Amino acid sequence: MAELTHFDVASIDEMDPSIADGYRVIYDREVPFELRLHEANAPQQVGTLEAVKAKVLVLGDEHSLQSIRVELSSEADLFFHYMHVIDEAGFLAIQEQQKLMVEFADYPNVLIRMLNNCIKEPHSHLAVFVMKQDVDARLDFIQNMEYKFVELMSCHFIRSPEEIVQHQITFRYNAVKTRLNMMQGRLEDVNNLVKLKNPSLLLQLQKSTTSWGGR
Template sequence: MDFSQLEDADPSCADGSRVFYEREVPFELRSVDGLETPEEVGTLEAVRVKICVQGPDGAYTNVKIELCSESNLFFHYTHDLDTAAYAALQEGQRLMVDFKDYPAVIQRNLNNCIKQPHAFLAVLVMQKTGGARLDFIQNMEYKFVELLSIDLDSTPEEATRAHVTYRYNAMKGRLALCQARLADVNALVKIKNPSLLLQLKNEERSRKGVRSP
């Protein structure tokens, strides 16, 4: 099944970017109002993280990180930086990697949060004014160590709507493709082995609690 046409419509790639990484990652969500201290304990939620890059492999010119959630369609944050902006981040965070390795560093931290959720944490602190900060933290048993912290901006409403529309259409398109594929399989089984098709339909009726005619 070819999903390339759906992927071509992705607004994340409208600026010439391509998807480097995309997965759901367990995040702890905390909120803060102004200069107040963030909540000590947040809510755990699966957040879909997408890393997009521009430029050839090994010589990226731009890296963009997007956060969205299936539980809240209008939850959308963006971290977007080029080589110049990365230089400031590198100095502030004392990072030892070049810009070309930055996407892989973020990917590794995200995967650690998936594979070892008790040892590695992704904490998103959301400002009610719109911005957010993503902290990658390692639990060292006797203390918590902050590995990396990046700032994100709340995605503008118009762009967020474009992402919501894309996700809805992509899901609708995938469903249509799956239904078409299922119809093809049913037609093939009906020709090759009609009794098997009847058996499958009876089993499906049994699961749904419907008696066979």
């Protein structure tokens, strides 16, 4: 039996550089985003709809929350990586500016609820990500009220430094490679078992695989 078959899948996640500094992941899903490029002195244009992986992380527990970080990445573009990092002092400024009716401790749950709404009700709840030509970007959560669009909340993002992007790409590459090795090891185990118990069935399976591969 291949050694990697026994590899604990959870240990792959433990290699995630996002949690290397003490943060823990509380949300990790693909969310439909409208991606827009903002150019100075140019009219705002409709963006492209893409699936963006949104990861919400927290530092500290619910009774002593120290910091919140939201990471955005994309399977379509490995070099797409943005972060929104905020502590309580930074949140208070946003709370006053945007007239938010939630406290810092509730902010992660509010973010998660809005992201989930964009997944469940994409026609009425929109996530618009506006990227500027520099490192800055903005995520607007917008609700379509039929007669008008209402901006619910806005979050400031920055493009991640090249070093962080490289660490993330390395992690994703190694994670995929490890899972592939695990599946190949598992396939080898199944082949050996079927070969032992029913060799003719194995031949049928191999022929079937070859015929599918030739299509």
